[in-house]
Amino acid sequence: MQANHLPRLLLILSFFLLSCFQLSAAGLSGWVRDTKGNPVPGATVYISELRTGTASNSEGYYQVSLAPGVYNLTFQAVGFEKRVLKVSIIEDHYEELNIELQEGLFHIPEVRVYSGGEDPAYAMMRKAISLAPYYLQQASSYESEVYLRGSFVLDKVPKILGKGVSVSVNSQEAQVGETYTYESLNRLQFIAPDTFHHTIVSSRSTFSGLDDNSPIGYINSSFYENDNDLFISPLSPQAMRHYKFRYEGYSMDGNRVINKIRVIPRRKSQQLLEGDLYLVEGLWCIHSVDFSLETFFGVVNMRQMYAPVSDGIWLPVSHNFRIVASIMGLKGKANYMSSVKYLEVVRNMKLSPPALIADKLAVEPAPAEEVSKPVSTKDQRRMQELMEKENLSNRDMIRLAALIEKDSQRQETKRKEVLEIKSTYMYKIENDSLYRDSGIWESIRPIPLTLDEKRSFAVKDSLLAVSKDSLASDSATTAKKFTKILSQILDGPTFPREGAYKFRYGGLTDLSALGFNAVDGWRYGQKVGFEWQQDTLHRLKADASVGYAFARKKWYGELTLQQDYQPLRRGLIKVSGGTGAYDFKGDMGLNYLINMGASLLFKENYWRLYHNDFLKVSNEVDIANGLRLTTDIAWHNMAPLGNSTNYSFFYRDKEYYDNVVENRGVVNQNFDAQKALVWSAGLEYTPRQYYRIANGRKQALHSAYPTLTARVEQGLEALGSTADYLLLEGGIYKKADFSFKPSFSWALDGGYYLRNRQMHFSQFKHFQSSSSPLIFNDFTDGLFLLDDYEASTNSWYMRAGATYSSPWMLIKNLPFFSNRVWNENLHVNYLHTPENPHYFETGYSISRIFMVGSIGVFAGFSEGSYSHWGLKAAITLW
DSSP: GGGGGGHHHHHHHHHHHHHHHHTTOEEEEEEEETTTSOTTTEEEETTTTTTTTEEEETTTTEEEEOOOOOEEEEOOOBBBOOOOEEEEEEEEEEEEOOOEEOOOOOOOOHHHHHGGSSHHHHHEEEEEEEEHHHHHHSSSEEEEEEEEEEEEEEOOOOOOOOOTOOOOETTTOOOBOEEEEEEEEEEEEEEEEEEEEEEEEEESSSSTTTTTTOTHHHHHHHOSSSSSSSSSOSSTTTTHHHEEEEEEEEEETTTTEEEEEEESSSSOOOBBEEEEEEEEEEEEOOOEEEEEEETTTHHHHHEEEEEEEETTEEEEEEEEEEEEEEEEEEHHHHHHEEEEEEEEEETTTTSSOTTHHHHHEEEEEETTTTTTTOOHHHHHHHHHHHTOOOOOHHHHHHHHHHHHHHHEEEEGGGHSSSSSSSOSSSEEETTTTOOOOHHHHHHOOOSSHHHHHHHHHHHHHHHHHHHHOTTOOOHHHHHHHHHHHHHHHOOOOEEEEESSEEEEOOOOGGGGGGOOOOOEEEEEEEEEEEEEEEESEEEEEEEEEEEEEEEEEEEEEEEEEEEOOOOGTTTEEEEEEEEEEEEGGGGGGGHHHHHHHHHHHHHHOOOEEEEEEEEEEEEEEEEETTTEEEEEEEEEEEEEEOOOOOOOOOTTTOOOOOOOOTTTTTOOOGOOOOOEEEEEEEEEOOTTTTTTEETTTTOOOOOSSSSEEEEHHHHHHHOOOEEEEEEEEEEEOOOOOOOSOOEEEEEEEEEEEEEEEEOGGSBBBOOSBBBEEEESSOOOBBBSSSSSTTOOOEEEEEEEEEEESSSSSSSGGGGHHTTSEEEEEEEEEEEEOOSSSTTEEEEEEEEETTTTEEEEEEEEEEEEEEEEOOOOOOOOOO
């Protein structure tokens, strides 16, 4: 037998064995419908003996494989009455069992509605909120298998884009009306309080991108969590500020009373949920949820069904996510379903049940030595008093939640003293996860495919078959290869994809390769790069660029070598050199795209440039945790430049502004041709800075303390250098990360030139300022009404700034704007230099418009008198 026939024989044999396996399979299948015959998608089928939950698909069909035996099956769906059936599974028999669910009837006792004048939902929610920290920590660990499937359909493309237009992701096009499907089998291991080990056992997709955008993050999160970057949970201690609650009755789940609470946002907001929360009476834990979240890209509906999987621990056994997206005229919808099988659940024996629910949990008491001791006699006594109260006030609820959280987190106090934060989410893909054929998926898939999803996989499999059988000499294949090569030349390839050595080419269409300014005129360049991964911890990178300035008729270019060392101290050494025209403000200058657009469209040239030939060596390393030292030495050969072109798209008769800086503190010698040898050293210290070790490398994280800075810079008269100056500066700052909660960022710094006998204008102290109405930066630090160079100084300076940011302040309280994910910000900035004494700026801005945009209005005051005002827009892409 020929060797190349062996794989085909093995494939036939595997199909034969698989068919034999399927013939001997046993279990249940059927549909779940309501009393009107409509399918009930996402209905949970829970088998208590196996701690397994599956779900019906979007057409209402379910399927579950079971070994021979007797099982108790629970069929339930949000808004429907539960049905519990005992079934016997016979060997080699797949039984059909169709289920009809009755719509849930929720009774509202009058005495509960009208007693006290307050809707009874508030009393229930106060108990649930106060117990949320306990339920978040109730399981010390669990291991589960999660099957996740998602399908996506592109419904509409705007007519303005034309017929036949498709959406492309990773070079794959999505056609209107076609169904694209993704499914995966995952193994999740949770270790309290927040560690996840996620392994993708198997996955396949008919469209690239569905796997990257799956809702696995929602599945791993919990509505009991206080902090959530996606939304504000109705069970967070701040929920009463953001939500109204309405009691809509109760229904029976066996001998349990399930209360239905309507959750109503107090204002329209993309951080607030709306829908129904179902709570178990007495335990005040989640029974199920049905929430919707309006985001900037569409509406996300989340449904989860919980069950007591082990030892009184309620965990979600099925998930259903529906997304109706509409953005910039594009419309589509996605539907994700998930079933969960719990392999092992371990109760947190160090966490004693609160007295409010201890007699209702019906769990075995933990050994006395395992139960956590009271935080303090006072705290424990206060907690007990609050839990014994039948009706909790809002203040009581907040106090009780804080005490329970303090008790549940006490064991973590010593851990938090360690500044290293261990990675809490470990992600792994098994080597053969993508090589599962359709027959094997039939045996492991707990939720049946819909007709559209079957068709999606059939089309994908047929295309793969055609691709494998195609000959290399086929004309279509040859054309495809040519198109791929052309695309790489235009966009820039990286090759090889794997290995210790990699080469990068920027491509002919690289936007950063093309530029325009009044000094260079049109300029165009090319970029290449090289990377050597010496081992798992060390890497050498080289980047080179070369180009030509057509109006100035000069070549320009740069070369940078970067080597990292001592990965646990974040060591980095860099050598760079180059020649060309540079902005006096360096990295603090206006973005080149904005200057180019303003020049070509409006003949506004904001940049002021000089010629610079330079060679620079720098080094960065952590001396200790939170203490970072930066040193560098550079040699410059600088010369003045003038405008070389008057070209623009419009305003042909208008002249560009001369390439001259307007600043009251400069003299002509600051712009003369000169050579400079400059060294600098800086220290940054952040007390108690948390960090993470990832793949052997240290990553600096957050700190509750501000960062202190100190820096010295000196120009030396050596090696032909005429520079002679000395700058000392220092400061302190605290920048808050984005949050759904109010935050405060501030900075204070100052500097003094002990000597400034000879220095180039590029060596002045420059500030974040520009007269351009558009900038590529945020508004947390800067002087936005001053011209680009008028604040620069070589004498001394004092600067201070503060930004208060909040999701709700002024405009977000209005109906039309409340449903936006924007932040509102108040800004105050101060600068004091000899040329600009006591200059203040105040402003109000809205940020995170379409996630990247900001707009603000600012007013400037000089020495206590009003000076000017202006509007600014900003784009933050990094």
